Amino acid sequence: MQISEIPLPEHLKQQYLAKGMQVLYPPQAECVERGMFEGRNLLVAIPTASGKTLIAEMAMHSHIARKGKCLYIVPLKALASEKYEEFSNKGVRVGIATGDFDRRDDMLGNNDIIVATSEKVDSLLRNNARWIAEITLLVIDEVHLIDSSHRGPVVEMVIAKMRYRNPAMQVIGLSATIGNPKVLAGWLDAELVTSTWRPVDLRQGVFCNDRIHFREGERRVKVVSKNFDDINLCLDTIAEGGQCLVFVSSRRNAEAFAKRAAGAIKSEDPGLKEPAKELERTAETEMGKTLAACVARGAAFHHAGLSRPERAVVEEGFRKGLIKCISSTPTLAAGLNLPARRVIIRDYLRFAAGEGMQPIPASEYHQMAGRAGRPRLDPYGEAVLIAKDEGQVEELFEYYIDAPAEEVHSKIAEPNALYTHVLSLIASGFAGTRNELLSFMDRSFYVHEHRQGRLMQRAVDTALKFLVDNDMILEVGEHLGSSEFGTLVSRLYIDPRSAAMIVSTLHKESDYSDLGLLHLICSTPDMPRLYVRNTDRAALDRMMDEHDGEIWLEMPGEEEEQEEYYRALKTAMLLSDWADEMPDARICERYSVGPGDVYGMVESVNWLLHASGELSRMFALTFHPRIREYETCMKNGIRRELLPLVKLRGIGRVRARRLFNNGITSPEAVLGAGIETVTKLIGRGIAEQVFAQLEKRVRATPLPEGEDNMAGQSTLSRFR
DNA sequence: AACCAACACCATAAGCCCCACGGGC
DNA sequence: CTTATGGTGTTGGTT
Numbered sequence: 001m002q003i004s005e006i007p008l009p010e011h012l013k014q015q016y017l018a019k020g021m022q023v024l025y026p027p028q029a030e031c032v033e034r035g036m037f038e039g040r041n042l043l044v045a046i047p048t049a050s051g052k053t054l055i056a057e058m059a060m061h062s063h064i065a066r067k068g069k070c071l072y073i074v075p076l077k078a079l080a081s082e083k084y085e086e087f088s089n090k091g092v093r094v095g096i097a098t099g100d101f102d103r104r105d106d107m108l109g110n111n112d113i114i115v116a117t118s119e120k121v122d123s124l125l126r127n128n129a130r131w132i133a134e135i136t137l138l139v140i141d142e143v144h145l146i147d148s149s150h151r152g153p154v155v156e157m158v159i160a161k162m163r164y165r166n167p168a169m170q171v172i173g174l175s176a177t178i179g180n181p182k183v184l185a186g187w188l189d190a191e192l193v194t195s196t197w198r199p200v201d202l203r204q205g206v207f208c209n210d211r212i213h214f215r216e217g218e219r220r221v222k223v224v225s226k227n228f229d230d231i232n233l234c235l236d237t238i239a240e241g242g243q244c245l246v247f248v249s250s251r252r253n254a255e256a257f258a259k260r261a262a263g264a265i266k267s268e269d270p271g272l273k274e275p276a277k278e279l280e281r282t283a284e285t286e287m288g289k290t291l292a293a294c295v296a297r298g299a300a301f302h303h304a305g306l307s308r309p310e311r312a313v314v315e316e317g318f319r320k321g322l323i324k325c326i327s328s329t330p331t332l333a334a335g336l337n338l339p340a341r342r343v344i345i346r347d348y349l350r351f352a353a354g355e356g357m358q359p360i361p362a363s364e365y366h367q368m369a370g371r372a373g374r375p376r377l378d379p380y381g382e383a384v385l386i387a388k389d390e391g392q393v394e395e396l397f398e399y400y401i402d403a404p405a406e407e408v409h410s411k412i413a414e415p416n417a418l419y420t421h422v423l424s425l426i427a428s429g430f431a432g433t434r435n436e437l438l439s440f441m442d443r444s445f446y447v448h449e450h451r452q453g454r455l456m457q458r459a460v461d462t463a464l465k466f467l468v469d470n471d472m473i474l475e476v477g478e479h480l481g482s483s484e485f486g487t488l489v490s491r492l493y494i495d496p497r498s499a500a501m502i503v504s505t506l507h508k509e510s511d512y513s514d515l516g517l518l519h520l521i522c523s524t525p526d527m528p529r530l531y532v533r534n535t536d537r538a539a540l541d542r543m544m545d546e547h548d549g550e551i552w553l554e555m556p557g558e559e560e561e562q563e564e565y566y567r568a569l570k571t572a573m574l575l576s577d578w579a580d581e582m583p584d585a586r587i588c589e590r591y592s593v594g595p596g597d598v599y600g601m602v603e604s605v606n607w608l609l610h611a612s613g614e615l616s617r618m619f620a621l622t623f624h625p626r627i628r629e630y631e632t633c634m635k636n637g638i639r640r641e642l643l644p645l646v647k648l649r650g651i652g653r654v655r656a657r658r659l660f661n662n663g664i665t666s667p668e669a670v671l672g673a674g675i676e677t678v679t680k681l682i683g684r685g686i687a688e689q690v691f692a693q694l695e696k697r698v699r700a701t702p703l704p705e706g707e708d709n710m711a712g713q714s715t716l717s718r719f720r
Numbered sequence: 721a722a723c724c725a726a727c728a729c730c731a732t733a734a735g736c737c738c739c740a741c742g743g744g745c
Numbered sequence: 746c747t748t749a750t751g752g753t754g755t756t757g758g759t760t
Contacts, residue, residue, distance in 0.1 A: 075737075078737095117739085249735075250734050250750095253750075331737095354746065355746065357748055493738095526739080600737095604739090
């Protein structure tokens with residue numbers, strides 16, 4: 001099918017033609033034939049990199065041309081940015097809504113296309129964003145993630161809620177190949193488009209005894225390193241002018257492989273100087289230095305412990321072809337699009353707590369294998385598994401390469417999945433009685449799959465009972481309504497179980513303590529926790545002695561629960577160190593984590609601190625000011641004494657500390673010290689900017705102390 | 721004497737992602 | 746309820 005004959009706005013066609021695209025890929029053409037432009041719902045279940053995004057883009061432009069509005073849901077923030085870039089500059093207004101972008105939702109509604117994560121959409125639905133009602137096309141990218149027990153229920157509920165609100169809306173689901181696409185399509189009332197077609201040929205094989213076994217034949221790999229097959233495979237690709245991506249099971253393995261690869265590649269490309277220097281310059285940790293040393297010689301590793309800038313440098317270096325090899329944990333399998341000539345799946349076993357080493361599911365293998373081959377750049381892509389012995393070759397072929405695609409199933413009836421969704425359905429007015437609740441749930445994929453929902457009914461009732469017992473939902477006869485507490489919890493987007501824990505503890509305690517609060521938050525189901533090693537125990541016990549009385553939660557009697565208690569404590573310690581101005585590098589060393597982990601922890605705890613602050617406003621007003629203060633401390637990584645200084649824009653933890661240590665402890669003192677002194681401490685540019693702020697403030701508000709008593713007032717108005 | 725390669729042994733540690741929000745001009 | 750890795754130490758051989 002020619003692009004020129006498709007009913008699309010002329011300007012878009014021109015852009016496509018200018019990029020050399022003239023003909024649609026077969027699955028794309030099928031979507032058109034199946035009525036995509038006539039508003040038919042679609043489920044497109046085809047391999048990675050076979051043109052799914054373009055399908056969605058064409059449908060969206062067709063809607064916009066008819067004054068429609070489109071919502072494009074993705075599972076990852078990184079993916080949201082990628083799609084945002086891709087859709088921008090094509091003559092339509094594009095907005096992005098993820099946790100770390102754009103909070104002004106009213107502005108968001110002015111766009112033609114809104115790219116958002118599923119959780120963000122769920123949150124917007126709970127907060128009644130006006131523009132939701134205007135959506136005429138809903139695209140769900142990676143819709144097979146409905147099968148994930150952690151995040152699948154969110155996707156499922158968001159789809160159900162959106163279709164309930166906008167019955168006339170067109171729905172397009174984009175999915176990897178799955179085993180039961182008909183069932184999913186049935187749920188979506190969608191035309192099903194499946195295909196095995198790929199724009200770049202993908203060869204899949206198993207490496208053993210210096211040969212890659214393909215179904216079509218064999219390929220000998222030159223032996224360079226005597227001990228390391230993975231290195232030989234890697235060098236083999238590079239010798240042919242390709243790049244490779246190596247998937248391993250742990251961060252440690254990723255780093256170890258990159259070190260070896262760097263030693264074997266020893267690239268002397270002058271282009272590597274700049275990224276390596278950049279990494280070297282910003283490296284504060286051992287890990288960062290290792291990364292810089294690897295990159296200097298053309299190899300890199302990639303995992304969630306890297307900081308954002310480190311990731312960006314690695315990704316860019318690889319895209320430019322300078323870095324020849326990246327060893328990675330699964331971060332790169334699902335995340336952004338970083339294809340390579342050859343993908344090596346070295347570790348297909350992964351540790352699972354309580355179950356030992358488990359083979360990764362075939363779907364994950366396919367996800368990784370799908371990264372092989374860059375469209376238009378590589379003649380073909382290769383995915384290679386590494387076998388331990390000859391006997392395993394056939395096994396790996398069967399288990400992974402020839403495996404049928406896995407089925408997806410609703411995870412909505414699993415324990416704990418429904419607390420938050422039952423609350424939100426009632427709080428946002430989707431249901432007002434138990435019957436309405438159940439009949440709403442009839443729209444779920446779960447009920448479509450199972451034709452009845454006994455298990456799910458039980459889950460709903462368990463959740464409902466919990467919510468009623470904890471006063472988040474009020475029962476008046478038949479009628480169910482959310483209390484002010486329940487509404488707040490739903491809007492804050494935290495797990496009702498977290499909220500209940502926080503509120504009951506705040507109620508009990510008479511004295512406020514930062515550490516008590518921190519440990520409490522770290523014990524909630526919403527907070528990720530660090531692992532505790534045997535060697536950590538002693539330090540944690542000592543810490544508990546030192547801070548006797550400050551920690552609110554009691555040590556549980558059960559052995560297994562103690563483990564979690566210690567994990568929460570260790571996590572709280574890390575965060576407490578951060579807020580106590582311990583430098584990043586020392587934190588990383590002390591807790592053996594990467595800067596990316598610290599960032600992630602701080603981000604999570606900030607969200608929960610914020611939520612705790614809001615909850616305390618309702619239930620423990622005396623704690624409220626202290627919690628709010630601590631929230632700011634945590635956000636900036638500062639002690640309380642720096643609070644007045646970080647109110648100034650351009651002043652963060654480092655500059656505030658420098659000013660403070662030189663006797664300048666408040667904005668007034670900054671003004672008093674004079675611009676010359678301040679310039680010496682924090683540089684001219686920043687000093688000027690700060691003084692401009694201060695002068696403006698002096699003229700505007702004669703009373704800079706007015707904030708503290710405001711807290712009480714805003715509380716009163718809230719309880720009107 | 722200094723250095724290196726090869727090997728045995730053992731302690732160690734083991735993926736990732738998403739969510740909220742203000743106040744001053 | 747497992748397994749691979751890298752550090753450590755040892756040996757034996759080479760320069």
